[in-house]
Each structure stands twice: as structure tokens, then as C-alpha cells.
Amino acid sequence: MKKIKKSDTGHEELFCNTAPSGKYSKAVRTKRVYVDEKWCLGCRLCEYHCAHANSSEKDMVRALKDRTIRPRIHIESDEHISFAVSCRHCDEPICVKSCIAGAISKLNGIVRIDKNKCVGCLTCVLVCPYAAIAPSEDGPMQKCELCTQSRTGTPACVMGCPNQAILFEEVTG
Amino acid sequence: MKYVIIGNSTAAVGCIEGIRSVDNKGEIAVISSEQHHTYSRPLISYLLQGKTDLERMKYRDNNFYEKNACTLLLSQTATKINSSVRSVQLSEGEAVPYDRLLIATGSVPLIPPTPGQGTVKKQFTFLSLDDADALKKATGPDSRVLIIGAGLIGLKCAEGLHGRVKSIKVVDMADRILPSILDPEGSTLVQRHLEKEGILFYLSDTVSEYSGNTAALKSGVEIGFDVLVTAVGVRPNVSLAQNAGIEIRRGILTDSTGRTNLDGIYAAGDCCESHDISSDENRVLALLPNAYLQGECAGVNMAGGEKVFDNAIPMNAIGFWGLHIQSAGTYTGDVYRENTKQEYKLLYTKDGVLKGFIRIGKELSATGIYTALIRNRTPLDSIDFELICKKPQFMAFAAEKRREMFGITPGEEEGYLL
Secondary structure, eight states, X not given: OOOEEEOTTSSEEESSSSOOOGGGSOOOEEXXXXXXXXXXXXXXXXXXXXXXXXXXOSSHHHHHTTSOOOOSSEEEEOSSOEEEEOOOOOSSOHHHHHOTTSOEEEETTEEEEOTTTOOOXXXXXXXOTTOOOEEOTTSSEEOOOTTSSSSSSSOHHHHHOXXXXXXXXXXXX | OEEEEEOOSHHHHHHHHHHHTTOSSSEEEEEOSSOSSOBOGGXXXXXXXXXXXXXXXXXXXXXXXXXXXXXXXXXXXXXXXXTXXXXXXXXXXXXXXXXXXXXXXOEEEOOOOOTTGGGOXXXXXXXXXXXXXXXXXXXXXXXXXXXXXXXXXXXXXXXXXXXXXXXXXXXXXXXXXXXXXXXHHHHHHHHHHHHHTTOEEEESOOEEEEETTEEEETTSOEEEOSEEEEOSOEEEOOHHHHHTTOOBSSSBOOOTTSBOSSTTEEEOSTXXXXXXXXXTEXXXXXXXXXXXXXXXXXXXHXXXXXXXXXXXXXXXXXXXXXXXXXXXXXXXXXXXXXXXXXXXXXXEEETTEEEEEEEEESSOOOTHHHHHHHHTTOOGGGSOHHHHHHSOOGXXXXXXXXXXXXXXXXXXXXXXXX
């Protein structure tokens, strides 16, 4: 038995920076962002919605116009296909285990970065197999935190996708 | 179950979190010769630089030990392991009994014997918070600093001190800087960048004698200095283990579960030897991620769980004044080379897999895709190698692989790396 307690959100809160090792942990039901590339139009609206949600501006145009956006989800595309890529909130998060500052932790199924602790060494960029972590405008690293810290509160990329190519689904882990 | 951990850094924290993922009842005692709450050791240079502080550089929250029900024995040094009666003797006080013991004693700095070393008043190594504190106190705007060693520790120390001191000179017996992570051309590139910041290098040279505030180099050059930092390297801190009859090679020898040859005794972190799968050789991988992964693995197994850590590779991310260096694996085989204004990049392939890479640039992204190719030993004929040479990208993978990674595949959501 691992040490757990019920948190306010109804998720189980761990007492460490990492998720427990799968086999010995109780199943934690976690919602994650999934993508289906056959429906992706490559319109990049998810990137814009993400950048907007994580800005302090209510108005999308004012938030994004004439700025280099730094979305936490990004689109890869060529002339034939396109697809969105974002954090998987891994059960065995290598970023959490590798962070030299102890700035990355996993709580309630969400891998988060404490920007106050991050020193920008890029070890997380070196280890994340999903290319999900990148520097923010002001230096420290940033990543998808499922909009728990954003203005929208629920994943803006999912809500903003016009073709339902990005889903927010619960899968038993 | 009584767990005892000797050491309080990355491997120890990994071990605590590993134990608690299986067992929330057993007692955990943590023995540390340092007086501090667990802190991020690689952040001591950022502390000098003012980019972090004592509070922010704590490796885990203030309530970490309490939440994980650990008894913390700070400023206490383990002097002997009595494996026959399963206890650890402390320098002061009674012996601490254990059922499962983790040795996470880290490494100690190497100081090559040099004539006249004893005449140097202000001399330091650069491995601990106390080292950084002492160095901070000993330096001021007029200090001329001499650093012996142009490796990761020496150069991070140089960056940390830059701006607080008058001058920084670095001496190394190797003919280039950062030889453990860079190729010769990459070394030159980074050296030029550091020289622009005013760091002076004396390479292929060594100190033949110290005399108070002067170092006489083999080449005949004399360097006057006020503060000396010796950063020529580290060696695994194995004396405690060795005296207990634990098998030592380059470091403490463990199996892939973290066990040593003695019953109930595990080891993790910089004091251990690892099996590097990129070179298929046993080496000491004194790297933070490696220490955590070894510690966590040992912790799970100490608590009766089952876990193996069998895909260690060397990997490093380090930066100096905005220039980032990322590297992993072994530099062997065929080379793909790219040298543009944005990035210097080398990819090494052999036997149909990526063996290693070096990237140097101001903006490096998505490097973990390369690192995962090495750790997973992904056959290069299963991806579009030409595309991935240009930049790390998922477009180079088969659609099915991408679906597995980013689409919904119930029961496979553990992530594919570990």
C-alpha cells in the first residue's frame, strides 16, 4: 500500500514527486489529452487556444497578435498529414525523475512545473520522449498542465479544436 | 520493516519515493553527514550566480520527510556497516539497526597531490552546499580565481563565480574543455563562447607547484591567484561499503535491481557503477537522473516490490551564458554532422541504432526524441532517419507508432520510455 489521501478534487494525492510504480499502485483514474491524427486539419487553432488560455489577456487577438506564441501543444505537419503533440502525463514521468532542481512533480495525475524552482538547464528537454517541455517566454520551462493553471480551467486545445481531433478522455491507469 | 538510507541526496530521495510506492508502514531512517534538508546538488553554481536560493533549491518540499514518515539523522556520519548484525554505526551515538540498507554515499572530489598545496590558504572543492557557501564567503570583487579542471564542475563553478570576482583562469591537463561530453570541434566552439565572457584557459597544462598565492605551471607560466578551486573530477565514495565487504569495481557493484553482494544491502547513485547500454560497458554514471532512477529502483525492491533499472546511458544537459549543450550515449560509429548558425549537431549510429548525439545551440528543443531512440534501442529502419537527422520530430515515426504514443490505447498508457 502506498501512502495516499483523498484530496479536494477527489483524486488521490501522492506524498512524493512521482507517481508510484504501476503494479503496486491503486488505479488512479486520470483524464488525459489524446489526439487522433486522421481528424487533424493542421489548422493550428489548438496552438492559438493554448497560448491564449495561458496568457493574461481575455481577448484572443490582443493576447496573440504580433507575438511569437509559445503554445504547450504543438502541431507537426507536412503536405500530407498533421497531428498535435502534447504531454502524456506519464505514469513513470522521466522528466520528474530527471529534473535537477526538483521543480517537476506529479500531483492528481498532472505533471507540473514549479517555475519558481526551475533554473532552465533543459534536462527535461533532453529526456522527455514526447517533446512536451519547452522554455516559456520569461525563461523557466513550461508544459501542458491540462489547463489547471490557465484561464479556461479545462483544456483549451480540446475545446478549440474544430474537428474533434483532440479529446479529453478518462483512461484507467 | 526498518529501512536505513546512508545519504540524503538524489538517490536517497528516489529510494524513499520508491519504498513509499510499495510500503507506507515501514520505518525509514536517513543518515546524512551534511546538516541540510535535501537540496539539488547541481544547483550550487546557480546559487552562486543568484539564480536560486536556499529555499528554492530544496530538492523536495519542507514537509517531505514528515509526509514520508522518515526519521532524519542530520550531521551524523555512518562509520561502519555491521552486516552480520544488520546495523550501521554512527560517529556519535548508538548503532542504527536495519532490515534493508541503501548506500547512497555519492562521490568525493579528487585532489591530485601537488607540491605546495598546503601553502594555499583559500582552497576549495565544488561539490556541496557547504563548498558553495565557503566559496561565496571567500570571494569578492577583487578576487582572482584559479580553477583546476575544465570539466562540468569546474566550468559551472566558473559561470557561478563570474560577475562576483575580478578574474577567472582555468587550467586543465587535457587539450580541450569538457572532453567527457564533447567532441574536439564542439569543445573549441564552447571554449570560444566562454572566452568571450572573459574566462581564460590554460590547456594541456598542469600545476607543478603552488607557493602561497602563486601557481607555477608545467609550461613555465606563473599564475597569481587569491582563491583556488580544485575540480579535476570525482570518485565514488565507497570506503564504507568496501570495509563492509561489499564488492567494488569502478564503484559499488549492484545488479539491475540495486542489490549488492551482501544480503539486504542495496546501493544507488554516484557511488555505484552502472551498465551503460549505449557502450555495453560498466561505468560510473555520476548523473542526477541516473541517481534518482537507481535509488527509486532500489527502494521498490527493498520494500518487496519488483523493479529493474536496466537502460542507463550517459546523458547531460548543461548551459553556459545562454549556450546549451545536450548530449547522450556513446560517440561511436557513423556520424551525421550539421553545423549551422543555429546548431552544432552530431548523431552517431552503429549496428542500426542511434548510439549517441551532441547538440550545441541557443535554442534546443525536442531532444528527448533522440535520447529515447538510444535508450529504447529503436531500430533506425523503423523510422525515417533522414527526417530525424534534420530535427527530432514525430513525423519520422510510423503512423502506428504515433497512434500508440499520442492516441488512445487503453492499457498502454504507461509511456513508452521506461
